[in-house]
Amino acid sequence: MSIMTADKQSVRHIPDRLSTPIGRLLGSWETLLAAVAIAIFIANSLASPHFLDPWNLSDATYNFTEKAMIAFAMTLLIISGEIDLSVAAIIALASTAMGAAAQAGFQTPALVGIGLGVGLLCGAFNGLLVARIGLPSIVVTIGTMSLFRGIAQIVLGDQAYGGYPPSFAWFGQGYMSDFSWWPTLPGFEVVTFEMIAFVLFAVVFGILLHRTTFGRWIYAIGNNAFAAQFSGIPVQRTKFILFLMTGLMSGFAAVCLTSRLGSTRHTIAAGWELEAITMAVLGGVSILGGSGTILGVVLAAVVMGLVTFGLGLLNVPGIVMSIFIGLLLILVIALPIVFRRIRSRASA
Amino acid sequence: MSRILKYRELLLVAIIIVLIAAFSYRAPGYASPKSLANIFNDTSILIILALGQMAVIMTKSIDLSVAANLSFTGMAVAMLNAAYPGIPLPLLILTALAIGAILGAINGFMVWKIGIPAIVATLGTLTIYRGTAFVLSGGAWVNQTQMTPVFLNTPRMPVLGLPLLGWTAILVIAIVSVVFTRTIFGRSLYASGGNPTAALYAGVDVGRTKFFAFVLSGALAGLCGYLWVSRYAVAYVDIAAGFELDTVAACVIGGISTLGGIGSVGGAVLGALFLGVIKNALPVINISPFWQMAISGLVIIIAVLFNARQERRKGRLILRDAAKRRPSRIEAPVEGAAA
Numbered sequence: 001m002s003i004m005t006a007d008k009q010s011v012r013h014i015p016d017r018l019s020t021p022i023g024r025l026l027g028s029w030e031t032l033l034a035a036v037a038i039a040i041f042i043a044n045s046l047a048s049p050h051f052l053d054p055w056n057l058s059d060a061t062y063n064f065t066e067k068a069m070i071a072f073a074m075t076l077l078i079i080s081g082e083i084d085l086s087v088a089a090i091i092a093l094a095s096t097a098m099g100a101a102a103q104a105g106f107q108t109p110a111l112v113g114i115g116l117g118v119g120l121l122c123g124a125f126n127g128l129l130v131a132r133i134g135l136p137s138i139v140v141t142i143g144t145m146s147l148f149r150g151i152a153q154i155v156l157g158d159q160a161y162g163g164y165p166p167s168f169a170w171f172g173q174g175y176m177s178d179f180s181w182w183p184t185l186p187g188f189e190v191v192t193f194e195m196i197a198f199v200l201f202a203v204v205f206g207i208l209l210h211r212t213t214f215g216r217w218i219y220a221i222g223n224n225a226f227a228a229q230f231s232g233i234p235v236q237r238t239k240f241i242l243f244l245m246t247g248l249m250s251g252f253a254a255v256c257l258t259s260r261l262g263s264t265r266h267t268i269a270a271g272w273e274l275e276a277i278t279m280a281v282l283g284g285v286s287i288l289g290g291s292g293t294i295l296g297v298v299l300a301a302v303v304m305g306l307v308t309f310g311l312g313l314l315n316v317p318g319i320v321m322s323i324f325i326g327l328l329l330i331l332v333i334a335l336p337i338v339f340r341r342i343r344s345r346a347s348a
Numbered sequence: 349m350s351r352i353l354k355y356r357e358l359l360l361v362a363i364i365i366v367l368i369a370a371f372s373y374r375a376p377g378y379a380s381p382k383s384l385a386n387i388f389n390d391t392s393i394l395i396i397l398a399l400g401q402m403a404v405i406m407t408k409s410i411d412l413s414v415a416a417n418l419s420f421t422g423m424a425v426a427m428l429n430a431a432y433p434g435i436p437l438p439l440l441i442l443t444a445l446a447i448g449a450i451l452g453a454i455n456g457f458m459v460w461k462i463g464i465p466a467i468v469a470t471l472g473t474l475t476i477y478r479g480t481a482f483v484l485s486g487g488a489w490v491n492q493t494q495m496t497p498v499f500l501n502t503p504r505m506p507v508l509g510l511p512l513l514g515w516t517a518i519l520v521i522a523i524v525s526v527v528f529t530r531t532i533f534g535r536s537l538y539a540s541g542g543n544p545t546a547a548l549y550a551g552v553d554v555g556r557t558k559f560f561a562f563v564l565s566g567a568l569a570g571l572c573g574y575l576w577v578s579r580y581a582v583a584y585v586d587i588a589a590g591f592e593l594d595t596v597a598a599c600v601i602g603g604i605s606t607l608g609g610i611g612s613v614g615g616a617v618l619g620a621l622f623l624g625v626i627k628n629a630l631p632v633i634n635i636s637p638f639w640q641m642a643i644s645g646l647v648i649i650i651a652v653l654f655n656a657r658q659e660r661r662k663g664r665l666i667l668r669d670a671a672k673r674r675p676s677r678i679e680a681p682v683e684g685a686a687a
Contacts, residue, residue, distance in 0.1 A: 083467070135652050138410065138467055139596070139606045143648030146593050150642025157638050274471055287468050317487075319585070323479035330472040334462045 029284035033299035040303060044310040051313060058175075058190040062260065063312075064279075064305030065194040066253045067272060068297070071279035072205040073249040075297050077242045078280050079209070081222045081289030084126060084243065085141040087250045088272035089148035094118040094254035096152040099161025099264040108167045115258070116251040122148055123247015124240075131240035145273070153266040161264040172260025194256055198301075201249075206294040218242070222289030271322065278329040279304055287333065304328075356603040356658075360618040364625055371629040378632055385510050391624025392517035393572045393579070395617055397591070398598035399524045400565030402616040405599050406541040407558045408608035409459060409466035414569040415591035416477035417451045421573030423481045423490070426583035430494040437498055444574040445567045451477060452566015456559035466558075474592070482585045490583040503578045513575055520568065525613045533560060541608025590641075597644050598623055601651040603658075623647070 044051045051057075070087050077084055097118045098111045106114070126144055130137045170178065176196060177189035209215040217238050220228040229235050258264055283300035285292030304325070311321050372379035397414050404411040425444045428435060451473070458469040492500065503513040528534040539547035540554040547554055577583045602619025604611030623644060630637055 129649065129653075133653065133656070135656050136606055139600060139652050140649065142593060142596055143600075143645050143652060145645070146590075146597070146641055146648060147645030150639070150645050153638045153641050154636070157636065271475070274475060277468070277471065281468065287465050317482070319479050319482045319487075322475040323483070326472040326475035326479065330458065330464065330469060330476075333464050333468055334458065337462055337464070 030293065030296050030299060033283070033296060033303060037299055037303045037306060040306045040310065044306060044313070047310065048313040051310070054190045058192060058195070060305060060309040061192060061195050061198070063308050064301040065192075065198040066256050066260075067275050067279060067304075068198055068301035069201055069249050069253045069256075070246070070272065070276040071283075071297055071301060072201055072294060073242070073246040074276045075280045075283065075285050075292055075294060076205065076209060076218055077246050078277070078285050078287060079222045079289055079292050080218045080239055080242055081225065082130060082137040082239060082242070083141065083277070084137065084246045085273045086122065086126060086145040086148055087246060087253075087276055088269045089145040089152075090119055090122040090247055090250035091254040091257060091269040091272065092152040092266060093122060093148040094251045095258040095264040095268050096155050096161065096266070098164075098254070098258055100155065102164045102168070103161060108165050111164070111168055112171070112255050115255040116248060119247045119249070119251020119254060120244060121247070122250070123244045126247065127240040127243030130243060131236045149266065152268075156264070156266045162262060164259070164262060168259050169262065170259065172256045172258070194260075197252075197256070202294060202298050209294055214238070214241075219290060222286075222291070274329075275304070275325060278325055278332075281329060282332045357612065357614045357618055360602070360615070360622060364618065364622055367622075367625050367629070371625075371632060375632040378629070381509070385514065387624055387628045388517070388621070389511050389514040390628060391620055392513045393575055394591075394594055394598060394624060395517045395620040396520045396568050396572050396575075397595040398602070398616045398620040399520060399613065400568035401592075401595040402599050402602075402604050402611055402613070403524075403528075403537060403561040404466070404558075404565045405596075405604050405606060406537045406608055406611055407554070407561050408541050408544070409558055409561070410470065410596065410606070411452075411455060411562060411565045412467065412470040412592050412596075413451070413455060413473040413477055414565060414595055415588040416474045416481070417448055417566055417569040418573045418576055418588045418591065419585060420451065420477045420481040420484070421447045421570040422577040422587060423485050423573075423583050423585070425574050426490040426495060426499075426577045427485065429496055429499045430490050433496045437502060440499065441571070441574055444570045446570070448570015448573060449563050449567035452562045452564070452569065453559070455566065456562030459562065460555040460559040478585060478589075485583075485585060487585065490577075492581040495577075495581070500578050500581055503575055513579060516571075516575065520571075521613060521617055527564075528613055533557070537561060538609055541605075541610075543609070593648075594623060594644060595620075597648045597651075600648055600655065603651075603655060605655060606652070619651075 074084060074087065094115045098115045101111055101114050122144070126137075126141055129135050129140045129144075171193060174193040175189065176191045176193065209218065217228065217233045220231070220233055221235050221238060225235055254269075257269060261268070279300050280292070280297055281287055282304065283292065283297035285297065307324065307328075308321050311324065368379050368384075377383060397418070401411055401414060421444050424447055425440055428443065429440060455466070455470050455473055458464045459466050503511060503516065505512050507515060528537065536547070536552045536557040539550060539552050540557045544554045547557075576587055580587070598620035599611070599616055600606065600619070601622055602611065602615030602617070604615060604619075626643060626647075627640055630639060
């Protein structure tokens, strides 16, 4: 594949003049995604009379908030040219650890600490193997995916953990109106904790990727790791930190998901690695590394949330939705390539 | 290079023998010919799938959709058998091979013609194929009573102490070895994985080779769809869930480099047998089957570590003179930073 594409793009196309800022805005992937999101929103509200209910919409955000938290960290990792297939397994392991701790009588702060800690440890293990030892991340994380979920399976077997302390339920089921200091503006009582966390993380990751030196390093590494190395960027350390962050975000997602479900089985979050990657790729992140934006991923998360929620309202079973997700993943990667090829053929 | 591979295979044989000896110390009778034939028979499907996976991995790709392909094809063939019991078995097996090959060709087409990275393409088709199996069956099971006895019993028929299922694996091993070592396609597989640019200049169509590797993997997965359904006498959407990881594990354990171009049929078969021996031994030595997933994960990681060390030490260059003339290896800066 690499040879063929390299062959075809060997002649650079240099435009006579750069496109105007407005033209660039209209032609950008993010604008397209926003348009798609609005279209799906309108289609959903026409298809089901229950769609526009504020509480319903607030519920709909659960379809993407937890997955998007992982997708943000995954975006950085993919831009740097690596991938982590073990995120869903990290959720399973972190959730199992929290379940075991809850059985042992630990209280909410300790449970959250354990969830985040297990995520961090798992991320460190991935990072150690990929960044320090230099193994290919696809195979390593296929291995750790099996290892992490396997440990959860050993601990849990066919049992389930429940009995979390009542205060723990707040992370996945809490509304901001539970707080006295939160402004009780009309319409804002439906905002969930996860929604706020989603927005906060979007801002934090957006600043980290687009406004800091660290963010520039990630792009540099993804575009050319050798060149980055020679320009003094600590390639291995940056990758290690990115794996740590992905682990930590998976741990946080595990806290939210466990709190929302109130129980842990070893199959928890099965297949989420696929959805997190789809979110990143749908958001315009190149799977080969080197390009992508957080704004795109935010919009992609909203699009995917709206699609699955809309299909849910239409009584489409979950496994059929996964067909749509899979198709979406392939089409989103294939269509730009096909269009680019048609355009270059037309101009040639 | 062939010396390393032989060393790897000998090492695996030794490890497998030690494992069998250790297990039979705990449970006498584990090493009896009947039990060993049973283990081989149990591992047959994994062996066949691992050989297909190996062809794909050789070309620097990966096929994560094999288990979903197996599930879809198995469901399709079982439903066909239940609806039209008159269709002769050979025709059904050909159908399974054909459906599998078509699903594999879809993967291959996306990788070859559109240029989607294999991992993303097959991650997508993984959910699509399994989802389509659900749509096809409506979520229903095909039970033992609905399938014909010929359909169910043929792979279990013992010939010379080994069921036909085991003999099928041996036949596939033989065919794939010939394809890998004695045909142009086989050489192209090694060439396009070892050095795609050189392969291109040598007149090997790398993309087309990848395509046919995916078709081979798909066809073998289709065959396994039939074998799986007849062996477990039931077809439902979730059969072989997660089995694609076992096939990758078998390849990695067998010394097939995920960077492409390195590997042997013997390695893949032994890698699969290694997993099969462990899987069969767990109940014998009183360890819960829930351990199996974690063990295969751990084994994958150890095997990748081991492979990386070997590849680094001996290099992956076939032409020594070229290596000497080259001033420095391209991996040098990354390795320096890692150390």
